[in-house]
Amino acid sequence: MNKTPADGPYENQPYETLSVEERTDRVVVTLRRPAARNAINGRMIAELHGVCEELERAPKFLLLTGHGGVFAGGADIGELRARGLDEALQGINSRLFERVRRLPLPTVAAVPGWALGGGAELAYACDLRIAGPDAVFGNPEPGLGILAAAGACWRLRELVGESVAKQVLLAGRTLNAPTALACGLVMDVVPTDRLIDEAHALLDRMARSSALALRLTKLVTDAPGAHPVADDLAQAVLFESPDKEERMTRFLEKTEKTDKAEKTGGLA
Incomplete structure (x- = not known):
């Protein structure tokens, strides 16, 4: 887990919505928009595309987490309200999340708190998830007149089964950390102050494999x-x-x- 030199490709990027740390075998990305509960906006999407591009060029593990005790409180509602048919057909969020899903090496989401809407869908796109005790997953999009169109409508069903997926997507149920563990959405729930360390320990175990x-x-x-x-x-x-x-x-x-x-x- 030794850090790579400070002049690596990630350190040279002018990130506004992310904190990115490159290590020898992994990249740690922290979503960081504290004034908006790390809501996913266009700038964050562009910056995450840049991270994916580097991970496709030089494969490493990805550890994805959120700043300030929140993973991501959803997509930026102001931007969503301004989007129309053309933007929907572009799949602005869904194409990024699918790109995350297809990264060459395993990805881990460490979820400390709220992961709602697009934030939940980004966590669903990762290969593995571990949660802090305050983690909450949910997809309240129908309450805003839209659907969870960035993967939740089919990816969540694959992860937790049709019944639980419909409870979340149709009935507005949220899954707290114990429930997410019980239905297999997360592989472990650990104390908040150990969440990142446990995520690194998980990556360390995988890194011992070929x-x-x-x-x-x-x-x-x-x-x-x-x-x-x-x-x-x-x-x-x-x-x-x-x-x-x-x-x-x-x-x-x-x-x-x-x-x-x-x-x-x-x-x-």
């Missing part, structure tokens, strides 16, 4: 339907990788050493 294996596993997992041919092709690539040879050799050598020690009473 980066290529993670990339191909994510590609195959995200592919729709059954995909035995894709499984075989991805495995074929991995079977020929030097990383696989080295990792399996280390495993077998360690196992052989342990077995020998057990047979000789620890005298090997």
